[in-house]
Amino acid sequence: QVHLVQSGAEVKKPGASVKVSCKASGYTFTRYPMHWVRQAPGQGLEWMGWINTGKGNTKFSQKVQGRVTITRDTSASIAYMELSSLRSEDTAVYYCVREDLDSFDIWGQGTMVTVSS
Amino acid sequence: SYELTQPPSVSVSPGQTASITCSGNKLGNIYTSWYQHKPGQSPLLVIYQDRKRPSGIPERFSGSNSGNTATLTISGTQDMDEADYYCQAWDSTTVVFGGGTKLTVL
Numbered sequence: 001q002v003h004l005v006q007s008g009a010e011v012k013k014p015g016a017s018v019k020v021s022c023k024a025s026g027y028t029f030t031r032y033p034m035h036w037v038r039q040a041p042g043q044g045l046e047w048m049g050w051i052n053t054g055k056g057n058t059k060f061s062q063k064v065q066g067r068v069t070i071t072r073d074t075s076a077s078i079a080y081m082e083l084s085s086l087r088s089e090d091t092a093v094y095y096c097v098r099e100d101l102d103s104f105d106i107w108g109q110g111t112m113v114t115v116s117s
Numbered sequence: 118s119y120e121l122t123q124p125p126s127v128s129v130s131p132g133q134t135a136s137i138t139c140s141g142n143k144l145g146n147i148y149t150s151w152y153q154h155k156p157g158q159s160p161l162l163v164i165y166q167d168r169k170r171p172s173g174i175p176e177r178f179s180g181s182n183s184g185n186t187a188t189l190t191i192s193g194t195q196d197m198d199e200a201d202y203y204c205q206a207w208d209s210t211t212v213v214f215g216g217g218t219k220l221t222v223l
Contacts, residue, residue: 035212044217045152045160045203059210062118095159102207103150103165110159 002026004096004108011114017084020111022096029077030054033099036070036081038092046092050099051079086115119208121215128221135191137218139204142185147206149187151180154201154217163202164189196222 007021022034035050049060051070058070069082079096091114098106122140129135139149151164162171164180167187177192187206191198199222204215 037214044201045154045205045214047205047212047214050212061211101165102148103162103205104152104160105162105165105171107159107161 002106004106006096006108006111009112012086014087014115014117016086018113019080019082020094022079022108024077030074034079035097035099037095037097040092088115091115119213121204121213123215123218126219129194131222132193135194135220137189137202139187139215140185144185144187145183149182150205151189152203194222
């Protein structure tokens with residue numbers, strides 16, 4: 001079975017960084033792009049960026065460009081999302097998502113990141 | 118930047134048909150996907166490439182896309198269909214989500 005398993009909840013102070021991991025299993029990791037999507041409390045889904053898991057190139061939304069890094073470890077089938085200079089507005093559930101046929105077919109369980117002083 | 122617009126809420130009686138729209142400039146020229154999101158769960162893909170259903174998604178879910186509007190239709194709506202629904206499309210190399218529609222079954 002195809003699964004994406006994310007790391008656990010994080011609590012960070014404003015200005016700090018957070019790194020969330022996403023381990024893939026049940027398929028060939030490098031054949032599918034990986035995206036990151038977040039949902040702040042009471043808000044909708046927000047796309048953050050994606051990585052070509054084979055080549056490693058990335059693309060980000062304008063909103064988080066400059067603060068977000070997405071990397072991958074192909075030997076371990078893990079994708080990472082690191083967000084820096086955290087502020088209260090970054091409090092959200094963060095999802096890693098597999099892309100197939102222009103859509104998001106497999107979602108991780110979500111990682112709650114709380115930014116609070 | 119490209120924007121997708123959804124109605125904030127839609128209400129439907131059990132057994133009736135619910136239609137949720139997603140509007141964007143020339144949206145019919147690109148593929149649209151739809152996701153169902155229930156509280157405490159991860160979103161679930163229900164329609165991809167405008168009208169295709171992933172394995173395991175009931176036949177009562179269908180989609181269409183033409184002109185500036187994509188539509189998710191749920192026929193014979195059931196209580197379990199109550200959720201937030203999001204449309205999604207690509208804007209060149211970036212992804213856009215609609216603002217979401219809360220479907221209430223009452």
